[in-house]
Amino acid sequence: MHAWPASEVPALPGKGRDLRIHDTATGGRVTLDPGPVARIYVCGITPYDATHMGHAATYNAFDLVQRVWLDTKRQVHYVQNVTDVDDPLLERAARDGIDWVGLAERETALFREDMTALRMLPPRHYIGAVEAIPGIVPLIERLVSAGAAYDLEGDIYFSVEADPHFGEVSNYDHEVMRALSAERGGDPDRPGKKNPLDPMLWMAARDGEPSWDGASLGPGRPGWHIECVAIALDHLGMGFDVQGGGSDLVFPHHEMGASHAQALTGEHPFAKAYVHAGMVALNGEKMSKSKGNLVFVSALRRSGVDPAAIRLTLLAHHYRADWEWTDEVLREAVERLGRWRAAVSRPDGPSAEALVEEVREALADDLDTPRALAAVDRWVSLQESGGGTDESAPGVVSRTVDALMGVAL
Template sequence: MHAWPASEVPVLPGQGRDLRIHDTATGERVTLTPGPVARLYVCGITPYDATHLGHAATYNAFDLVQRVWLDTKRQVHYIQNVTDVDDPLLERAAATGEEWTALAERETALFREDMTALRMLPPREFVGAVESVPDIVPLVERLRDMGAAYELEGDVYFSVESDRHFGEVSRLDAATMRRLSGERGGDPDRPGKKNPLDPLLWSAAREGEPSWDGASLGRGRPGWHIECVAIALRYLGMGFDVQGGGSDLAFPHHEMGASHAQAVTGEHPFARTYVHAGMVGLDGAKMSKSQGNLVFVSALRREGVDPVAIRLVLLAHHYRADWDYTAGDLERATERLARWRAAVSRPDGPPADAVVEEIRAALADDLDAPAALAAVDRWAAAQHEHGGTDEGAPGVVSRAVDALLGVAL
């Protein structure tokens, strides 16, 4: 599976700062100190609908992580998956009468278009669950053979009790875990499970559903969490720098994935840091496909909205905050974009060094994009009010905003 084309990232004078970011697993801010190649895994879409602003906000957060790392002169090895076979996808295909593979391909293509328009940096590997089945099956077999998994009516479940670190990612109590498991794709009430929280690793083939050869597991298809584990272990290995996604993935997805990997390898941790973006709502409710209250990036683009303005909507909110989208967000972003473009259109202006360092400092402080925007606002206001004599300063600001915020002026 291929990703989308990369936009060029300008190289700025000087060097950026190491990123301090909130780690869900510790509840504290930590300083990320990757090696020369920073390793990032961000959970991708289940392609049964187009990219909504909630998706875009999550990928924007981890795009900023990459940009901060690149500004420190590191390379970035970024992986993103596509859950191109799962219950929601199959259910949507059945409801619409469309072949599930065609639905997945169409929505994945649209996702690529949206990411390109928003100038999100692409992953080095963009990997589907279907193409990962050959990597998933041996992991499930190994977990079963070592006693960390068990069969139930042909299905294979992971035993959460096999990982002594289970619970360290989300830090939730058992009652909350059980509730969220039921709400987020688990089956805590299924009879015969050793622990209600045990997640599915391999689902035995069922009539009318796609299935693959699972060797000693029999025909079937993979569970949700083991998909990301197989991809991450293949391309990044254990102990990679950041596991990222929306806050609704902390449990069960990231918790279960960490335990799968730690049990099968005997190593800890799966990821050094767990970073989660907030939820985007509309009219007071979380924006989600199940709720049907979605604002699609592609729909905004069809209406003629500049994708850069959409990106500025996202940047105006701290990545960890939950927020509600309104039409006013887009109006303010469009006005800000016009002010910035007017400010950098002049041949000279106020000195640029200070604003570049303000942007760097803001982003290094837990990706404080709103503070970075405010720094550019102040420079643009000074340009409009007083102008300046620093030849080339507008170009420096333009390149900095592009490199660090992904905003093309």
């Protein structure tokens, strides 16, 4: 599966700072020191309704992580999946009377278009669950052989007790985990499971649903969590730098994925930091496909909204914060974009050397984009008041905003 084209990232003078970021597993900030190649895995979409603002906010956060790393002169090995076969996708296709493969391809193509328009840097590897199945099956067989998985009426389940570190990503107690499992695709009440929290690794073929050859597992399709584990281990290995996604993936997805990988390899941790973006609401409720309260990037673009303004709307909120989409927050972003573009269009302006360092420091400090925007706003205010004659300054500001925040002025 191919990703989308990369926009050019301007080189800035000097060198950026190492990223300090909030790690869900420890509950505090960690300073990431990835070495010459930083490794990041971000969970991708289930392509039946893309790309809403919750998606955009999540991928904006991890685009910023990449940009901070690139500014430190590192390379970035970024991997993202597409869950192109799953119950919600099949249910939507059945509801609409369309082919599930066609639906997945259509929505994935739209997602690529939106990511391109928003100038999100593409992953080096963009992998669909379906194409990963040949690598998933052997991992499940290994877990079965090791006694870390078991058969229940043809379905294969992972035993969470096989990983002594289970629970260390979310730090939730059993009852919270059980409730979230039921809410987010698990089946804690199924009779016969060794532990209500045990997640499915391989679903035996059901009538009317797609299935694949599972070798010793029999025909079926993979569970949600093992998909990402197989892709991450194949392309990044254990102990990669950041596992990313929305905060709704903390449990069960990232918790279970970590345990799958740790049981498979005997190594810990799966990722050095677990980083999660907040949720975006509309009309007082979290945007969700089930509720249908979604604002789509593509719809905004069709209505004439500049993608740079959409991105500035996202940047106005700290990535870990939950916030609400309104016409007002978009209007403020449109106005900010207009002021910034007018300011950098002038032939000279106040010196921007300090601004570069302010933006770098803000983003290295747990991706503090509101502080970064405020720094640019201050420079723009000085520019509007005629406060400088540095002919290089407008270009420096434009390149800084582009390189570090992905906004083209």
